[in-house]
Amino acid sequence: MNWRLVFVLFAVFAVGTNALIMAGIVPAIATGLNTSEAIAGLGLTVFALTYAVVGPTLPIILSRFGRRTIMAGGLILFIGGTVLSGLAPDVSIFMLSRVIVGVAAAAIPPQAAAIAIAISPPGREGRALGLLSAGILLSIALGVPLGSLLGIWLGYSGAFLFLASLGIVGLIGLFFIPPTPKPAKATIAEQFAPFRRPAVLVLGLCAFLFAWCQYSITTFFAPLVKDSAGISDVEVPILLVIYGLTGVVAALFGGRLIDRFSGYAVAIGGFIAITITTPLFSVASSFLIAAIVVVVWSLAQNVTFPAAQVEMGRLHPANPATAFALFAALVQAGGAIGAAVSAGVLEALGPRWIAPVAAVATLIGTIVISLLARRLRRQNEAQSILVEATVDEAS
Structure with a gap:
């Protein structure tokens, strides 16, 4: 490091x-x-x-x-x-x-x-x-x-x-x-160009859906785990600390997975794991089970976020901060909407429905990012074939 x-x-x-x-x-x-x-x-x-x-x-x-x-x-x-x-x-x-x-x-x-x-x-x-x-x-x-x-x-x-x-x-x-290199000089239109690229917008949508699920759970974490696991007020912050510290470990070691494999592969795996574990918050029947769910959920979440962020930056290498800023803004927007939707779910259906509804967001995210990765892989393969054909013609 x-x-x-x-x-x-x-x-x-x-x-x-x-x-x-x-x-x-x-x-x-x-x-x-x-x-x-x-x-x-x-x-x-x-x-x-x-x-x-x-x-x-x-x-x-x-x-x-x-x-x-x-x-x-x-x-x-x-x-x-x-x-x-x-x-x-x-x-x-x-x-x-x-x-x-x-x-x-x-x-x-x-x-x-x-x-x-x-x-x-x-x-x-x-x-x-x-x-x-x-x-x-x-x-x-x-x-x-x-x-x-x-x-x-x-x-x-x-x-x-x-x-x-x-x-x-x-x-x-x-x-x-x-000192790091300044972003390449570009017009305002060129700077905004990444916001019009389908791949950037799709990854941004994934960030939005990711935050939707995350904030849905964390905003109403206390009523959710109290209702399902019957834990006390004292145990709620303990679970939150477990969530944060597990996330630190995941973020530190998850980076190695991103560097070894592609960011898309790690993000897809993370989205799948989040989708599977999120509904388990509603059926965790004790503090121990809730803690296990928190650990797995945090591990999945906190390898997914940097993986998607790495790929977002690679889509706009001239000024990755622009892509990162869009990514962060969509995270904020997704979190705000996710929390608002969960507030409605809490009032209308009760706390145990928060997690299953939140999991729908990451299920959609899993499908979206999988389709994006597949499309980009096909484009890369087509470009490789074109380059090989060009080389063969030249020789």
Whole structure:
């Protein structure tokens, strides 16, 4: 592993935790800003919507700058917005801070992924993206409990200031990252060209469906496992920590699978495993069984995401950050819609129906990505035959 990636990992971890940490400190924020918990919780919605709206266009707008420059600017904005979140005197300033952090969060991960690929040896891109995925998953494992603990020890202002300090570490670490090539110069139309490519859009659809399933389960994880397994309030966060830590392991070692096989092969296998294991949440009858389901589900999920992301970047090698940004925006959109649909399922049918309905999304994703991989393989085979025929004619 390139040791410089550790600094990039800090930045990704800080960004991921910034969103998740709010789940543990919403009551404290509401008290501090003299508002309701419902209004304080809108900070999460504001963050996600900002990310989804500006994410796909930022790499295009900023394509004239180097990746380190974009990431440094994003981290400075992130640090400033996070500090403002902690020190905001009222709700309006707090919501403005979440918009600022949302813009920064949309800028940082795509550039981090592009830098990770650029400074990694050929054939090890999967491991690099697996490491970054591990940073995101570590934020999932620690975000909510860390937010709760920091809120108790330091107050919600101290919790945000702590995250700002992580951003500072990432910013300092950029000095150790070697300059990476700027994206190839291109017109705006050329920059948007990947968004019109069927293969890019199909992979984006897979990201959308993947997030649909993931957020459907994680958003309503507590009522789902409480209803099926009858576990206590104390055991719910334990399962979430197991989910996150298992995901870290999967992301680190799943990268080796991506580098050895194709990203499509790993993603297809992951989609199949997710589709099979997701409905099991509704029939897990004890904490032990629920924990086993969580482990398998997390392993499958967290090899699938970087595998699809690697292939997305390969479809647009001139500026992979553009493809990554579209990928991330569709993940946010899929997660928001998946959570909304599951909320309706919860109200209409009860918690046990959440998992079977969510599995439909990944079943569709399995079919879609399998058809895409088959089509691309046929295209490659046809190109190889054409090249051989051309060589034979020339000789």
